[in-house]
Amino acid sequence: MIILSRRSLFGAAAATLLLAGSAGAQTTLLNVSYDPTRELYRDFNAAFAKHWEAEGKEAVSVRMSHGGSGAQARAVIDGLDADIVTLALEADINAIAEKTGKIPADWRGSLANNNCPYTSTIVFLVRKGNPKAIRDWGDLVKDDVAVITPNPKTSGGARWNFLAAWAWAERHFEGDEAKAQEFVGQVYRHVPVLDTGARGSTTTFVQRGIGDVLLAWENEAFLALEELGPDQFEIVVPSISIKAEPPVALVDENAEAKGTTEVAKAYLDYLYSKEGQTIAAKHYYRPFEPELADPSDMQRFPELELATIDDFGGWKKAQPRFFADGGVFDQIYKPGQ
Amino acid sequence: MALEASLDIHPSVAAAPWRSPTAESPAVKWTLIGVALAFLGFFLVLPLVAVFVEAFRSGVGVYFEALVEPDAVAAIRLTLLVAAIAVPCNLVFGLAAAWAIAKFEFKGKNLLITLIDLPFSVSPVISGLVYVLLFGSQGFLGPWLARHGIEIVFAVPGIVLATIFVTFPFVARELIPLMQEQGSGDEEAAISLGASGWKTFWLVTLPNVRWALLYGVLLCNARAMGEYGAVSVVSGHIRGLTNTMPLHVEILYNEYSFSAAFAVASLLALLALVTLSIKSFLEWRHADGLKAVRGH
Numbered sequence: 057m058i059i060l061s062r063r064s065l066f067g068a069a070a071a072t073l074l075l076a077g078s079a080g081a082q083t084t085l086l087n088v089s090y091d092p093t094r095e096l097y098r099d100f101n102a103a104f105a106k107h108w109e110a111e112g113k114e115a116v117s118v119r120m121s122h123g124g125s126g127a128q129a130r131a132v133i134d135g136l137d138a139d140i141v142t143l144a145l146e147a148d149i150n151a152i153a154e155k156t157g158k159i160p161a162d163w164r165g166s167l168a169n170n171n172c173p174y175t176s177t178i179v180f181l182v183r184k185g186n187p188k189a190i191r192d193w194g195d196l197v198k199d200d201v202a203v204i205t206p207n208p209k210t211s212g213g214a215r216w217n218f219l220a221a222w223a224w225a226e227r228h229f230e231g232d233e234a235k236a237q238e239f240v241g242q243v244y245r246h247v248p249v250l251d252t253g254a255r256g257s258t259t260t261f262v263q264r265g266i267g268d269v270l271l272a273w274e275n276e277a278f279l280a281l282e283e284l285g286p287d288q289f290e291i292v293v294p295s296i297s298i299k300a301e302p303p304v305a306l307v308d309e310n311a312e313a314k315g316t317t318e319v320a321k322a323y324l325d326y327l328y329s330k331e332g333q334t335i336a337a338k339h340y341y342r343p344f345e346p347e348l349a350d351p352s353d354m355q356r357f358p359e360l361e362l363a364t365i366d367d368f369g370g371w372k373k374a375q376p377r378f379f380a381d382g383g384v385f386d387q388i389y390k391p392g393q
Numbered sequence: 394m395a396l397e398a399s400l401d402i403h404p405s406v407a408a409a410p411w412r413s414p415t416a417e418s419p420a421v422k423w424t425l426i427g428v429a430l431a432f433l434g435f436f437l438v439l440p441l442v443a444v445f446v447e448a449f450r451s452g453v454g455v456y457f458e459a460l461v462e463p464d465a466v467a468a469i470r471l472t473l474l475v476a477a478i479a480v481p482c483n484l485v486f487g488l489a490a491a492w493a494i495a496k497f498e499f500k501g502k503n504l505l506i507t508l509i510d511l512p513f514s515v516s517p518v519i520s521g522l523v524y525v526l527l528f529g530s531q532g533f534l535g536p537w538l539a540r541h542g543i544e545i546v547f548a549v550p551g552i553v554l555a556t557i558f559v560t561f562p563f564v565a566r567e568l569i570p571l572m573q574e575q576g577s578g579d580e581e582a583a584i585s586l587g588a589s590g591w592k593t594f595w596l597v598t599l600p601n602v603r604w605a606l607l608y609g610v611l612l613c614n615a616r617a618m619g620e621y622g623a624v625s626v627v628s629g630h631i632r633g634l635t636n637t638m639p640l641h642v643e644i645l646y647n648e649y650s651f652s653a654a655f656a657v658a659s660l661l662a663l664l665a666l667v668t669l670s671i672k673s674f675l676e677w678r679h680a681d682g683l684k685a686v687r688g689h
Contacts (some may be wrong), residue, residue: 086631094648121630122644135530135539136547136629155531255647283649 083116085320088138090125090212090302091255092276096339097142103335104326108319116319124253125212132156132307139311139320142304144212144254146170146365147375149305158309171303173327174341177362178213178220178300180292181261181270181277188268192294193224196269197242204267205247206257208378208385212302213254215379217271220298222378223363227296241388262289273300275340278356299362444662447655459645459653460660467633468641469660471549475637476617479556483613487564488606492598495572496580509565512558520558521626524551547629552637555623560613567609568602575601607675611668618664 089097101118108116121128121136125144132138133155143149146164153159164170182190188201196203206214221243225236249266251257254276261270262280269292272280277291304324311317326332330348337349346354368374378384449456459465490509494502512520526532528545538545545551579601583593599606621639628635636644638661645654 091647119631119634121632123630131547131629133531134525134546135528135535136631137544259647279649 459656491568517622521623563613564609
């Protein structure tokens, strides 16, 4: 009896041990990106792999890691072995450059358009029929409107949302900064849930049905419409928004150590090619060179006035002023109020 | 007076007809059973059913496609690999620790017991973060590891370490109370009859605790496969490489692939159910042995 049970005990343990193994090796790149780019890079990676082999080079596979932009930057700083970073904010790539030196300090400008092969903007996603009649930023602070946006402390997209609201308010109040701050503060008092990332906010709005309006990346809003049905939601384009510039960069030291510099550079360049720009437009990112993309894709982008980060003095000024500890956001947003 | 009163009670109890050991009325009994069942149904069975219903919502084809997709296969393989390393490690550690605590007296024993419980009281996110702080490239040992080309965080070793940390009390916690209760009488008898230490362990100690050990291992395994927080921190979320099943479920869910997310989730749930079934089956199969051990 004793022998029998001992055997069954260790038999169970041994059975779990039988299952192990690992994948074969070839050239692999690691692209560390932010949340909403999943669909974009799934297509782009396949296109690039094909292109690279057609050039007569060794087969390449690109692995992806997605998460909140700030968290992803942190992971690269802590040693995540990225060849390429494609993040939501210049500030996040700056952080990697400053803390590790793996990216040269003058990375911005190593590629065209300040390293932004595509841009995006912030629009509103509302429920079908727009029952709360939300047309512009001013409508967000109406009494019964609940706004969904992520936390600007952790989410790149949320910082663009914040700045877009600020840009509208500054225009509306004719440059009165105190009033602009008061307005943006009011917007955040209408936020019932502050998620950590853009995708989390989308899920809150779309899946859980919380809130009347989602401040979203344009590409994220289109994707939600496509995935979950235009019969449930519609996009509202405000009178003014912001030109969101998610940059890309080579992580020089990592690529050098892995011997992937050439293919990683080619990968980034390919984002600017006709194919890269077409894929970006297809996934609702505004391509840097619209004439390279499919005109029918381009038609989907609404025309609107866009403020830029330079109106705020660039990220080097905007980041500490608005989002650092004790900055404007901390002053206007106090949880539980 | 008091004596009289107490004597009064005695005959009446003795004379009473047979009653069930619980004196409550049937209404109370059925209410209690009803509450327990409703609670169980609402918080356990219903969510479990929901997982499977959602998983099959888009059809059986989509379900199996989600499970054979390369990233899903990689996640399943990684999860099993991590469990296959973490569980034996904790089995050996748990046995050794329980043995030391139950059968010997030594200084710092209470400290050891407290430390074993540490992973239960620390948030899993912290458990992950300590490894990043220790082995990350900005961390304590990071630069040395980098120079020697050793990858720990954002790779499989980090995931294994974090899982071991989180699941480390399960086996020990199951064994310690039982072994303490059993004392060392059986072992002393065996040794006084001439058995070697090793033989005593295999033929006396281990059989005495085998059910607790099995239960600890199964719990440990279930948690090792299901751990999310600590693994999420050290994983780096590289698809097809460092994503375990729970992380893969989250990714799929965030990609609007709800059916696929629930398909992988249902597989995780299934693994847990299989684990429990194995335990029940073994208990049933060895009911006699079990009774004998409990009789000790």
